[in-house]
Amino acid sequence: MQKSRQKNDNRVFSEPCAALSPIRICDFTGQLAGAGATKILATFGAQVIRVEDRGREGRWDIFRGSWPYVDDRRGIELGGAYNNHNVEKLGVTLDMRKPGAKDILAELISISDVVTENFSKGVLVRWGFSYEEMTKIKPDIIYVSNCGFGHVGPYSEFKTWGPIVQAVSGLTFQSGLPDMPPAGYGFSYMDHTGAYLMAIAILMAVYHRNRTGVGQWVDMSCTDGAAALNGPALLDFTANGVPSRRPGSPHSNRSIYPSMAPHGIYRCKGEDRWVAIAVRNDDDWAAMCEVIGMADLASDSRLANVEGRFEHYDEIDGRIEEWTSTRTPMEVMEAMQRRGVPSAAVQRPEDRTDHDLNTLSWGLFPEVYHPEMGQVRVDGSPIKLSQTPAVVERGAPTLGQHNDEIFGDLLGMGCETVRALSARGVI
Amino acid sequence: MRADPAASVLEGVRVLEVGGEIGAWCGKLLGDMGADVVKIEPPSGDPMRGYEPFYQNEPGPDRSLFFWHYNTSKRGITLDLAKDRGREVFKRLASTADVLVDGSPPGYLASLGLGYSDVSGMSPAIVMVSMTPFGQDGPYSNYAATDLTAMAFGGPVWSSGYDDHTIPPVRGGGNQAYHTVCHYAVIGVMIALIHRQFTGVGQFIDANMHASLNVSTEGGSYGWLVAKQTVQRQTGRHASVVPTSQGQFLCKDGRYINAGMAARTEAQWEVMLEWLREEGLIEMLGEYVKFPDRAAVRRGDRYAREQSRRVASAVQQLAAKNDAHDLFIKAQELDFQWGVINAPEDVLADPHFQARGFPTEVEHPELGKSFIYAGAPYKLPESPWSIQRRAPLLGEHNEQIYLGEMGMSRDEVAGLKADGMI
Numbered sequence: 068m069q070k071s072r073q074k075n076d077n078r079v080f081s082e083p084c085a086a087l088s089p090i091r092i093c094d095f096t097g098q099l100a101g102a103g104a105t106k107i108l109a110t111f112g113a114q115v116i117r118v119e120d121r122g123r124e125g126r127w128d129i130f131r132g133s134w135p136y137v138d139d140r141r142g143i144e145l146g147g148a149y150n151n152h153n154v155e156k157l158g159v160t161l162d163m164r165k166p167g168a169k170d171i172l173a174e175l176i177s178i179s180d181v182v183t184e185n186f187s188k189g190v191l192v193r194w195g196f197s198y199e200e201m202t203k204i205k206p207d208i209i210y211v212s213n214c215g216f217g218h219v220g221p222y223s224e225f226k227t228w229g230p231i232v233q234a235v236s237g238l239t240f241q242s243g244l245p246d247m248p249p250a251g252y253g254f255s256y257m258d259h260t261g262a263y264l265m266a267i268a269i270l271m272a273v274y275h276r277n278r279t280g281v282g283q284w285v286d287m288s289c290t291d292g293a294a295a296l297n298g299p300a301l302l303d304f305t306a307n308g309v310p311s312r313r314p315g316s317p318h319s320n321r322s323i324y325p326s327m328a329p330h331g332i333y334r335c336k337g338e339d340r341w342v343a344i345a346v347r348n349d350d351d352w353a354a355m356c357e358v359i360g361m362a363d364l365a366s367d368s369r370l371a372n373v374e375g376r377f378e379h380y381d382e383i384d385g386r387i388e389e390w391t392s393t394r395t396p397m398e399v400m401e402a403m404q405r406r407g408v409p410s411a412a413v414q415r416p417e418d419r420t421d422h423d424l425n426t427l428s429w430g431l432f433p434e435v436y437h438p439e440m441g442q443v444r445v446d447g448s449p450i451k452l453s454q455t456p457a458v459v460e461r462g463a464p465t466l467g468q469h470n471d472e473i474f475g476d477l478l479g480m481g482c483e484t485v486r487a488l489s490a491r492g493v494i
Numbered sequence: 495m496r497a498d499p500a501a502s503v504l505e506g507v508r509v510l511e512v513g514g515e516i517g518a519w520c521g522k523l524l525g526d527m528g529a530d531v532v533k534i535e536p537p538s539g540d541p542m543r544g545y546e547p548f549y550q551n552e553p554g555p556d557r558s559l560f561f562w563h564y565n566t567s568k569r570g571i572t573l574d575l576a577k578d579r580g581r582e583v584f585k586r587l588a589s590t591a592d593v594l595v596d597g598s599p600p601g602y603l604a605s606l607g608l609g610y611s612d613v614s615g616m617s618p619a620i621v622m623v624s625m626t627p628f629g630q631d632g633p634y635s636n637y638a639a640t641d642l643t644a645m646a647f648g649g650p651v652w653s654s655g656y657d658d659h660t661i662p663p664v665r666g667g668g669n670q671a672y673h674t675v676c677h678y679a680v681i682g683v684m685i686a687l688i689h690r691q692f693t694g695v696g697q698f699i700d701a702n703m704h705a706s707l708n709v710s711t712e713g714g715s716y717g718w719l720v721a722k723q724t725v726q727r728q729t730g731r732h733a734s735v736v737p738t739s740q741g742q743f744l745c746k747d748g749r750y751i752n753a754g755m756a757a758r759t760e761a762q763w764e765v766m767l768e769w770l771r772e773e774g775l776i777e778m779l780g781e782y783v784k785f786p787d788r789a790a791v792r793r794g795d796r797y798a799r800e801q802s803r804r805v806a807s808a809v810q811q812l813a814a815k816n817d818a819h820d821l822f823i824k825a826q827e828l829d830f831q832w833g834v835i836n837a838p839e840d841v842l843a844d845p846h847f848q849a850r851g852f853p854t855e856v857e858h859p860e861l862g863k864s865f866i867y868a869g870a871p872y873k874l875p876e877s878p879w880s881i882q883r884r885a886p887l888l889g890e891h892n893e894q895i896y897l898g899e900m901g902m903s904r905d906e907v908a909g910l911k912a913d914g915m916i
Contacts, residue, residue, distance in 0.1 A: 086685045086686070086688065086689035087689075090688075099712065107681060111685050134713070134717075134721070134735075135716060135717050135721035135723060136720065136721055137721065147716055147719075147721065148712075148713065148716060151716045151720075216846060217850060219850060220846045220847075220849040221845050221849055222826070222846040224826075225826040226826065226829060226831045227831060227833065228755065228831055230731065230732070230741070230752050230754060230833070231831055231832065232833075234751075234752040234833035234835045234836070235822075235833045235836055235841075236838075236841060237836045237837055237839070237841055238666075238667075238668065239730070240835055240836060240837045240838065241666070241667030241668045241838065242664055242665070242666040242667045242668075243664060243667075244661070244664060247656065247661075248729060248730055248744070248750060249742065250654055250656060250664040250666075250729065250730060251666075251731070252653070252654050252666040252670075253652075253653030253654035253655065253666075253727050253728070253732060253733040254650075254653050254711060254712040254713065254714060254725075254733060255712055255732070256650070256710070258712065259674075259712065260670075260673070260674070260677065263677035263678065263681065264677065264871045264872055265872075266681050267677065267681055267871075267872070270681065270684035270685060270688060271503045271527060271684060271872075271874060271877070272503075272874055272876075272877075273688055274503055274504075274684060274688055274691065275874065275876060275877045277688065277692075278691070279501070279876075279877075281876050282876075283874055283876035283877070285872055285874050285875075286873070287872050288850060290847075291847070291850060291852055291869065291870065291871060291872075292872065294838070294841045294847065294852060294868060294869070295868045295869060295871040296668055296669075296670070296868075297838035297868060298563030298564065298867065298868040299560045299563050300668070300838040300839070301563075301842065301866070301867065302559040302563055302865065302868075303547045303559055304839035304842070305839075305842070305865050305866040305867075306549055306559055306865045307547060307550065307551065307559070309547065310837065310839060311837040311838050312837050317667050319664055319665050319666065319667035319668075320642070320662065320664060320665050322640075322642065323546060323547075324545055324546050324547060324560050325544070325545035325546055327640070330640075330642060331642075332642075332646065332651065332662040332664075332665070333662070334662065339659050341646075341651075341662055341663060343642050343643045343645075343646035343647075343651070343665070344643075345640040345642045345643055347640065400647075404637050404638065407638055408638065409637075409638040409642075410638075410643055411637075411639070411643035411644070411647035412646065412647060413646045413647075413651050413652055413663055414646070414647055414648075414649060414652065415652055415724060416652065416711075416714050416717060416718035416724055416725065417718050417722075417724065419647075419648070419649050419708055419715070420708075420715060420718050420719055421718075423647075423708075424632075424633035424634065425628050425629070425632060425634045425635075425705070426704070426708055428632045429632065429702060429705050431705050431709065432715070432719055443719070443720055444719040444720070445716065445719065446708075446715055446716065448709075449675075449678050449701065449704075449705030449708070450678045450679070450681070450699055450700065450702070450706075451629075451699065451702075452685065452686060452698075453698040453699070453700075454686075454689070454695055454696075454697035455685070455686070455689055455697065
């Protein structure tokens with residue numbers, strides 16, 4: 068699916084044979100939990116029309132113009148995170164405070180399959196576009212909102228971002244070492260995962276609409292999605308009465324479900340370099356002892372089974388670290404893997420994006436073209452569909468980049484009207 | 495033909511699931527949306543049946559709570575795919591399937607003559623997804639992996655841990671590597687099913703867990719891709735190129751609150767000052783009461799650093815005087831993006847999660863009991879999410895499927911059983 072630059076630069080709509088090319092999305096999403104969902108759909112060919120606020124230059128989305136930057140320039144077209152999360156989308160502007168804007172939005176909704184947003188609760192309602200109103204414009208419209216706590220329930224007015232979703236759901240708690248504060252995930256894991264769940268919900272609703280002709284409103288709460296990931300811990304509490312708050316818990320570098328030992332992250336040669344090793348069973352244990360050349364461990368009957376290894380965990384960890392701390396993470400990984408023991412370097416960003424043989428051969432971080440930023444590498448697709456591959460070539464749209472194509476051509480307003488609306492600051 | 499509008503999204507979609515832990519969440523997500531998921535296990539059972547924790551701490555093939563959670567809404571049969579007759583039975587099943595969810599090692603099904611090219615011969619429009627640690631081929635595809643090693647190699651571990659870098663970085667708990675590849679697998683399956691609705695054409699999906707994690711690290715990846723900058727882990731907050739101020743605070747009840755998001759507007763800053771005044775903590779700020787200048791904070795100039803240190807001390811005092819949940823509610827009522835750091839089970843009794851119907855009761859007729867399970871990640875009102883049934887007992891649906899649906903004779907099934915085939 069490699070295409071010439073020329074073709075790429077001129078392409079406005081997706082390839083006609085892309086999987087989702089019949090689907091049009093009127094997209095108000097931003098940041099990552101929303102924009103990340105419609106990005107995936109756009110790379111598989113959905114026509115995602117990102118509607119941005121003309122009045123505030125798109126600052127609905129805090130990633131517009133924020134870190135990281137390709138050079139010393141700053142500005143709303145130069146945010147690297149924004150570019151990453153909005154590849155392959157089309158961009159239009161609209162100022163909902165201006166007369167006439169609502170009519171234009173209604174027209175756009177009338178030709179869309181899906182409306183998406185991840186605003187705080189109530190924004191679309193204030194504009195006069197509640198789900199009920201949208202069904203009057205397009206009876207089978209699909210509306211998917213993704214909000215920290217959803218639009219229904221006692222916390223629905225609360226304000227969140229990824230770390231708050233992770234905190235309240237119980238995810239943050241599950242990540243850390245004993246007698247230490249929670250470590251959490253170190254990034255907005257639930258913005259990524261919230262986006263994945265939102266993409267699934269949109270696709271499910273489209274599939275249902277295609278089968279039945281019926282649209283619907285999906286009121287997603289990112290915190291519900293996060294809590295749904297805690298299944299085994301929840302069942303241990305409800306079926307066995309075992310709470311997560313107990314001495315020694317969590318210890319998330321170890322593995323309790325299922326029980327494996329040793330299982331941890333060990334110091335390597337170099338500054339802040341680490342390697343993960345997971346001994347799944349007694350065979351792995353024997354192999355690992357051989358790799359690190361510690362025959363006494365292998366023959367120690369106290370350590371022959373996982374229960375024994377749990378009892379003498381610190382002693383074993385010490386012996387492993389003696390060996391790993393004089394080797395690089397990749398040396399440890401290769402030595403362990405030769406014997407079939409799961410082990411992997413704790414890779415730094417640069418290791419993963421520039422030197423990792425798997426991500427390089429997969430083509431995971433492709434370069435896209437952005438009108439202001441130039442050629443920039445982005446997160447690509449980790450799934451390959453044999454008939455309908457993802458296409459990641461075009462960077463995020465600049466403000467109003469596709470006003471002519473969408474308002475002028477698609478909505479049939481024509482060039483003069485578009486110019487006049489633009490002059491009045493409506494679009 | 496239009497389906498019954500009241501049906502679940504995937505009602506009538508037949509899914510076969512083979513392989514272990516890596517793909518179980520994918521099968522559950524499809525099953526909970528109404529698909530008929532038939533999980534095919536070796537006669538000895540899926541290894542996940544041996545995973546802790548066990549119901550009442552007694553091991554047993556039908557007592558793993560881990561297995562229970564990841565296998566709801568599925569029917570279960572046993573079948574030995576390593577044997578010729580087992581493969582023949584599998585082929586007959588595949589000819590009825592819309593989706594094949596494969597969590598086995600790369601090339602394993604193909605080596606048995608059951609790869610995509612084989613099953614698509616039997617069911618031309620089938621959608622097959624294979625979830626593997628490193629994709630179907632290429633570098634590392636034969637390397638062993640677990641959730642821990644995947645999280646380490648794929649990027650999340652680098653960003654998670656503590657300010658003190660003599661402490662190892664931390665793997666975020668809860669099997670997130672498996673969840674992440676399964677989320678992508680379900681996205682792929684749904685895209686392929688929609689493509690099939692439009693065109694009638696099926697396809698193969700190669701879902702790579704390492705790649706899935708690599709594109710799920712926020713600024714970890716694109717900080718380097720765009721700016722050649724490397725984020726560094728910090729205690730309980732975003733890994734960052736520039737150190738940021740404390741985000742978590744220990745409360746009176748021994749629980750923590752995430753209060754890392756400072757006042758975003760001048761009006762909100764005034765609310766914060768008023769709150770500290772009411773609590774008798776305002777003097778802790780001394781003269782550092784100007785609305786924080788964002789640019790100065792980013793530059794990390796002396797006034798900004800001292801101000802954020804003082805604000806953190808005052809918030810720590812506030813936390814020490816309050817229970818975490820009370821402080822969360824109070825802060826949110828004042829429009830601050832703060833959150834209580836709950837343990838997973840804390841959500842079950844929480845009025846918000848109850849109002850949204852998150853805790854979900856699932857019957858276990860074999861035990862004469864029901865238990866509360868994790869609920870829906872999303873609810874589609876027109877096509878409901880539901881746990882159709884608890885996870886299958888080992889071989890529970892052998893009779894129903896082999897006798898009832900495939901029309902085998904009792905003798906034939908008994909023969910398969912006697913030969914250890916099922």
